[in-house]
Amino acid sequence: MxxxxxxxxxxxxxxxxxxxxxxxxxxRNKVTYTDFKWQVLKTDHFDIYYYPEMKDLAERGAAFAEDAYQHLQAKFNHTLGSRVPLIFYSSHLHFQQTNTTGGFIPEGVGGFFEFMKGRVVLPSDGSSAQFRHVIRHELVHVFMHSKVARVLSDHRKPQDRLPPLWFTEGLAEYWSTTWDTQAEMVMRDAVLNDIVVGLDDMERIYGTFLMYKEGQAALMHIGSHYGDEKILLLLENFWKSTSFNEVLGMTIGKDYEEFDKEWIYALKKQYYPLLAEFDAPSKASVTVTTTGYNFKPVVVPGDTARSVVFISNRTGYSGIYRKKLDTEEKLDPPEELIEGEKTDEFEAFHPFQTRIDISKRGILAFVTKSGESDALHLYDLATKSVTGTYQSPDIVSVGSVSWAPDARRLVFTAIDKSGNNDLYLLDTESGALERLTRDYYDDRDPAWSPLGNRIAFSSDRTSYGKEGAYNLFLYDLDTRTIEYLTYGPQNDKSPAWSPDGNKLAYTSDRDGVQNIWLLDFPQAPDSSLIVPAEPSGTWRPTRRLTRFVTSAFDPAWTSSGDLVFTAFEKFSFQIRMLRNVPVIADTVTVIRPLALLRKDEPWALPRLSGKSDTQRFRYEGExxxxxxxxxxxxxxxxxxxxxxxxxxxxxxxxxxxxxxxxxxxxxxxxxxxxxxxxxxxxxxxxxxxxxxxxxxxxxxxxxxxxxxxxxxxxxxxxxxxxxxxxxxxxxxxxxxxxxxxxxxxxxxxxxxxxxxxxxxxxxxxxxxxxxxxxxxxxxxFNLTLAYTTDIEYSSSNYYSIIFDYRKYFRLGQRSAYASRYWLFYNDGTYSRRFFMGGSWDLRGYPLWSIRGQKLWLTSHELRFPFVDQLAVRFPFMGLSFWSIRGALFFDAGGAWDTKYRETLGAVGFGFRMNFGGVIAFRYDIGKRIEQNFSRLQTGLFYQFFFGWDF
Amino acid sequence: MTRVNRLFGCGLLAAILFAGCGGALRLNRPLAPAETDWLMFGGSPARGNIASEELPPPLALVWEYDLSAGVASGTPIVADSVLLIGDLRGELHALSATTGRRLGWTDLGEAIHGTPALERTIAYVPLTNTAESLVAFDLSTGKALWEREYGEIEASLLLTNGRLYFGNLSGTFFCVDAITGDTRWKYSLPENTSRKGIRSTAISSDSLVIFGSDDGSVTALRTAGGRLKWRTETGASIFAPLATDSSLLIAANLRGTVTALSPDSGRTLWSFEAHEPIRGHPLLTPELVVAVTAGGTMIALDRITGQVLWSTQAGGPLSAGVVESGRYLYVGTLNRECLAVRLIDGTVVWRTALSGRVKTPAVVASGTLYLVTDEKTLLAFRSATP
Structure with missing residues (x-):
């Protein structure tokens, strides 16, 4: 940072x-790569900060924001007291450069409300519906903060508290979007796998996506059983008690414990019957991976050993791995091909966004963040080397990639500086880049047909897209036309062609959650692709392949007709496999017609109403x-x-x-x-x-x-x-x-x-x-060279060297061997002293008690998990301590001015505990190695301090 | 130091420590309320937020008073040139209705949500979040006559024929003797574990007392004995006070449904869907019904047919209902404005910016319009035209 x-x-x-x-x-560094020329658009209630390249997107966001304002002022029975600054970025990569917060912004953060300055900061991810959702979500936070402040102020209570996070985030979702497929997936999984926790126990999942969705589900339950007005009353009664548990009790007549009994029972009644019709992925498919989160599988073509390449975070860093399909992970662990998040070249993967692909020639195409923008890399699986990297000044983020049958061209989606997500074509030999679509519709997941110049892709360009629905389309490279493959209010994504081009697997949530479906493409005698259309031309059959109770994503075919995919279960994403797809498809699937008759005009961009008083000017610092x-x-x-x-x-x-x-x-x-x-x-x-x-x-x-x-x-x-x-x-x-x-x-x-x-x-x-x-x-690693001199009195004149090298060797998922090497060197007239001693460096010695103009130190430590959770339940409350870690350590060092004095050391073991994510407590027990490393301390030393491991 | 000195010192210290911590409210003259005074929510049991005088716009601000705490749905009450208002800190303030000068105040302990009711020099004050939630305060002595436990009360009080009528947040409706504070009768809403609560102020119609409730029902009880006369559902929670005259009863709910009922039987005569929550009271005049929505729409309906006569956008959400003053309707918005609208056609004829949002209806009495904003300010306007 x-x-x-x-x-x-x-x-x-x-x-x-x-x-x-x-x-x-x-x-680490939070790098400002881009020179943003900020402009300000003033609407009735907002100051919108944007840069000229994303003017259209900013206007779209302004319309969404004003629309949300009208909606929320009625919901909250409240208006805002001041204008709200909305800072828009046209892509997540630009958003990650924001200085409105000092911290790094992870991939999963869709925006935030910073209440010190009342700022809302958010990016677009190419989807207008999602952009509208995030704006509304953050504005719910703005309204809620303002409302709570007003309620407390009205009762002359100190404005020193907010409702709990499950409520604030749950409300932000509840009042900004509908109960969508993702929410359904998470709650089904939580209830059916007994992961769901009640409001009384919410600290166990504090800050997780599950907590957001449980909060939304809890508020939905309150809304449907007690009346939507009770949600607002929870805020209006907020002054009555410092305990939100009591506020809930006063508002709906039930405290957390009573509410949980009712709510979780209702969830079980809702979801348990699903098991009669649907299965857990682990019960109806073959396990491929079991460790970490794994995404975006692609099968290696022509590999007789049948292996799959995928993105995984199994080591904590995201990377690309290869694994045989037919062996157990324990016996045959995946091979790491690309180690991400350690170098500028592969700075970060986008595991939820970007599919990878392998050409007939065994070239893996994948995308990483690399500096200012995303880069498309080519990696030869045979030589295990990167053979090409492509970046374009016009492209910020790159999405999924797909190889052409000629193994030379690639199609991919990308977001430009304007924030639009479109299809692009790259000739990897000439480097020529061609933009296939150019509009504000969100195009994703292209899949090049193995039979020719047609690309299936997912897009929100139907009339349903305005509300966030995605359908499948076929882009014909010969005619440059786009044809509908599916049409409806569902989300159809991730098309994947079978190797013979006869079938298109894809995911669809038309039955509640994402499952894998199939479209058949009969083949013409000349082996060209025939787009299936029924005699009436009004509908097209599609068959459901999986009946998972949670979700499946990103199907990919093997040469033998199996499908590998990502499945969500027990709050984990794993690669799984469905064997014998043609047989399954012909026997147990449900056929659904896809209506194609009613093709409304694609949706148009929202605009600010004429009443809205808008002004624009260049930002000059406020x-x-x-x-x-x-x-x-x-x-x-x-x-x-x-x-x-x-x-x-x-x-x-x-x-x-x-x-x-x-x-x-x-x-x-x-x-x-x-x-x-x-x-x-x-x-x-x-x-x-x-x-x-x-x-x-x-x-x-x-x-x-x-x-x-x-x-x-x-x-x-x-x-x-x-x-x-x-x-x-x-x-x-x-x-x-x-x-x-x-x-x-x-x-x-x-x-x-x-x-x-x-x-x-x-x-x-x-x-x-x-x-x-x-x-x-x-x-x-740090190397510092410095020179200090007294230019008037010549009383001081010395040079300095600081050398600090620390290396961490991973021994397992959660254990490591850490080593540190220091040399601090000041030499010259009146040079100053360095110091060490204490829990942070030379353990067992009083804090900063060892001083000298020169200093060396080496530390070695074995770090391992000790206790994952220590819970204490008192009659009146519970306390949980998380992530208690153990360490075995050895230190040695010395400090001197002109003549080396002695070498000191320490050996021992200790415990560390993360407290609230903001500090680590440390307790060490050991023996000093004294007298120039000639004798161990009599007895033991005990040191308690705080601070992170070196 | 002698014992006397020590006592004096302690007393002085206590006086310094508690200076300003409690006020005094004692009027130095008896009140003689007039027919035109505004003695409870809506003015009087019969008036229903219709002022007895016309206050033509434009208006000019003549004084303002700092309440130092917010208000909820409660309005001021005015009698004999004295204005009383309760705030969410539990303070009951008495002002000169003419000048805005403070006459006194007292701390009743917990939040005053609804509008007090006044009879002679006794102010009856509903409180919430406290056990002793109904207080009869004698303004002439500055002391409480009685305090009774009636559960949390967030509705305003209806005072008629020496009885106080109100519902509490537990879903029980009370008839209380105004002299003694004793319960004359009470009525509990049918077993209702999920949507208890009576926030809607009761109204009286002939021998009935009628109220709406969180469960979306309108309930009519006989004033004598509290027996159920009829009960009807409207489909969503009713927070807004009802409006009635002898031939029509109007209920508006949070789904935006305006329902016209027969006061005698509870039979639905007509209904209108505004599609936006209605939190402010509806106004019932001899010709029309005026409802306001959270979306900022003011709608006038024909009282016989329920057909829309006119509709006006107020320019901001409307949380409080309108008050009629002759040919004009006055309303405050959450967008910090006060509007005057022509009753006949809904034309906005005057508007003025305010310092805060308005969540309570205006009150018109003695040639003055009183309005409270959530900037904790009570404003008094008078006609700017001579």
Whole structure:
């Protein structure tokens, strides 16, 4: 997270140079690749921020937002008190660059509401219906926050709480969309596999997609059994108790426990009968994978050993794997072909979005994020090497790919800067790129027919598409026409041709959840493709292949007529196989006609109504307060200090200002001379991010890096730091600081004055994968070179080297061997000291007790899971502790100024526990290795501290 | 320090600590309510939110009063130039209806959702979220005459013939002696585990008292004894107060159905679908029925046929019903506006921006329109034309 790093770096520059910086420098980079030219569109209730390339999409979003506003103000019986900033991005990759939040945005995040500034930030994924849904979802959050604040304010209660997450997210879904196939899949799976938890126990699935959908289902139950008005009353009664359990009781007459009994019983009554007709995937298909989440299978053509290639996150990183179809995973584990998320080249996969494909020649085509945009890679399965990578300046995100029968051309879907998802054709030999569709309809999952120039694909271009339904189409490359294959309000996706081209398998939710269906394509005598149409021309038969109670996705054919696919079960995605498809298809399937008679005009873009007062202008920065905090502290050594901290930033988070002001005066006459001021500007709106600032500090100091002395110091100066991310994993940083210091080390002597200039340059690499308490895989490395000199008094003149290398060797899913190597080196006149000791580095020794101008350390640790959940149930409440991890460790190191003193070490074991995802508690027991590694400590040391593993 | 000094010191400290923590509400003169005063929700049992005077627009703001807490569905009541209003912090304020000057206030402990009712100098106040939820407060002594436990009350009180009528959130309807606070009779809605609650203010029609409830039913009870006269379903929760005169009863529900019933039998005479929730009370005049919707539509229906006579967009959601003042209807919106609409054709003839949203109906009394916004402000408007 580069924003965090550069802020830490700039703040650390306020401290004595290069000493404290030994504590912070790792972290991945959030790279601003794209130079967005922000514009503002003002509607009746919204300020919409967009860039010119996505003007149409922004207008569409504006219409959706105003429509949602009208809908929600009636739902909430409330209007908003101020205009809502809506920040739109035309693709998820652009969205991931936003500076409105400091954190990384995972693939699954469709948007967010940031309530400090009241901002809604969201991308389009190519689907207008989904764009409308996300806008409405986030606006439900906006309305709910405003409503709750108003209710509490009306009753003069402190506005210090919100309803629980299951309610806020459940409501956002309930009032923004219908109960869709995905929700049905998740709830069926949860109920039938006994994963469902009640409201009383919701912390067990806190923050998960299941919790969102359970919240939505619970509110649906309240709406249908107690009346929809009770949902609003839950908010209007929110003031009555700090316990939402009691609020629920006051509103519907039942608390969590009573409600859960009723609701879960109702869910069981609803879903258990489904088992009479439908099966769990594991009961009706062959297991291929069992570990991790696995997606997008494709069968290797011509492989006599029958193997499948797929995307999986089985190691924590997403990658591409190959596995034999007819062997058990335990006996014959998958082979890793591409390791993703460790390099810029394969920065991230989109496992829910992008199908992969293998050509007749054994070339695997797949898509990863690679820098600013997605890249399409070709990988030779025979030589196990990448043979080509394609990126286009006009394309941001790439979706599914499919090879032509000639093994030369590829069809794929891609989102351009305008946010439209269309079909493209790539000639892999010439590199020529051709756009096949150019419209605002969402085209997905192309599948090139093995019999010629026809491409089946899924799209929302029917009249049902406005509400988010997808149907199948056939694109004829010869005539450049598009023909309907299916038509209806369902979702038909992921078409896959059988090797002989006679059948098209696809998924459809026409019966409630995604199952695999089949369309027959009789073959003409000349082996060309015949599009099936019944005599009347009004309908076409389709046959259901699977009757899974949850869902199946992404079918792919084997040469022998089997189908491999992804199945959802027990909240896991696994590759499964259906054997003998032609036989099954002819015996047990249900035939459904697909109506083709009524082909309405495709839907048109929504527009803002004429009443809406819209204005556009270029964005020029709108700043508002992020935080204002005042502090008074009293210390027996340093006395009383008082001050304030203020942070401002613009609406896009690109420019941030930090102001620090405090006073360290001990007597009245010191007040004027004891002001401490620091002003920092942080600029994140471009790839080269920078921070600069000025500071003046004065007061009594105790500096860890100097000899153990208290002294009085006056320090003022300025600094500039630049950070250039090479990619998500590597960056270069440089900084310069000038500081005028006057230290009164001894009242009897003149102050020690200096005018220090410090320059540094650093390279940082971090591709580590984290477990609950620290890294488990990858590498972290930092090399910093610096030079500090006193240009006026020549009192200081030294150079610095920081070398920090950490390597994590994965031993299993959740265990790893970690090693760390430090060399910190300051040399020259009045060079400062480094320090170590304590739970974070050399364990068993007092915190930061080992100091020297030179320092080395090596640490080795075996990390393993110890206790996954420790639950304690008191009569009045329950407590759960998660992810308790164990460690065996060995440390060795030494610190010295001019002459090496001794080598120290420690060995022992410890436990770590993640607490709330924000901190890790550590407890170590061990023995010090003392006296230059000649003897073990008598007895044991016990150390309790907090902080992540190295 | 002597014991007396210590006591004095403690007393002084307590006075400093609790200064401003409790008010006093005691009027220095007896109230003599007039026929034209606004003594409970809707004005009086017979008036149904129809003012006894015409207040022609445009209006001008003459004063405003800071309540320091919000209001729910309760309106001010006005009698003999004194205005009373309860807020969601449980404070009952008394103001000069003429100048807006505060005459006093008292803290009744919990939120006042509905409109109090006034008889002579006794204010009857409904409370929610507390056990002792009905309070009779004597404005002349500044003390509660009695407090009784009637469950959470979020409806306004109907006061007629010395009896108070109201329903609570548990689905029980009460008739209470206004003098003693004792229950004369009570009626519980039929066993209804999922949609209890009576939020709709009761109305009286001849010998009946009629109310709507969360379960979507309209119930008519005999005022003598509380026996059920009739009960009819409307299909969705009724939060809005009902409207009636001797020949017609109007109920509006959260699905947007306006139902005209016979007050005597509960027989449905006609119904109209507005397709948007109706939270504000309907208005029943000799010629028409006016309903307002959460979608911001004001609809006038023929009272005989239920046909739409006119329809007007208010420019914002309407949570509160309209008040009729002669040839004009006044209503506040959630879009922070107050509108005057011509009764005859629905034309908006005047509108003014407000500082906050309006969720309660306006009150017109003594030549003044009183309106509460959720910025915790009570506003008083008078006609700007001489």
């Amino acid at each position: 580069i924003r965090h790093c550069i802020l830490v770096l700039s703040l650390s520059l306020l401290l004595p140079p290069l000493a404290e910086s030994q504590l912070f420098y790792f972290g 700043y508002s307060l992020d935080i204002a905090q005042s502090v008074i502290s009293t210390d027996p050594v340093f006395g009383t200090r008082g001050g304030a901290f203020v942070a401002l930033s613009d609406i896009l988070g690109d420019d941030q200002y930090y102001f620090l002001l405090y006073n360290t005066a001990q007597t009245q006459d010191e007040i004027l001379s004891s002001f401490n001021v620091a002003i920092t500007r942080l600029s994140l709106g471009q790839r080269t991010q920078f921070a600069y600032g000025i500071f003046r500090f004065t007061g009594r100091r105790y500096d860890l890096t100097d000899p153990d002395l208290f002294y009085y110091e006056r320090l003022f100066g300025g600094y500039l730091t630049l950070s250039y991310p090479l990619n998500q994993f590597q960056r270069l940083e440089t900084s310069i600081q000038i500081a005028n210091s006057s230290k009164e080390l001894d009242p009897l002597f003149e102050p020690r004055r200096s005018l220090l200039i410090s320059n540094s340059i650093a390279y940082t690499h971090d591709n580590s994968l984290w477990g609950p308490t620290g890294p488990l895989d990858g590498t972290r």
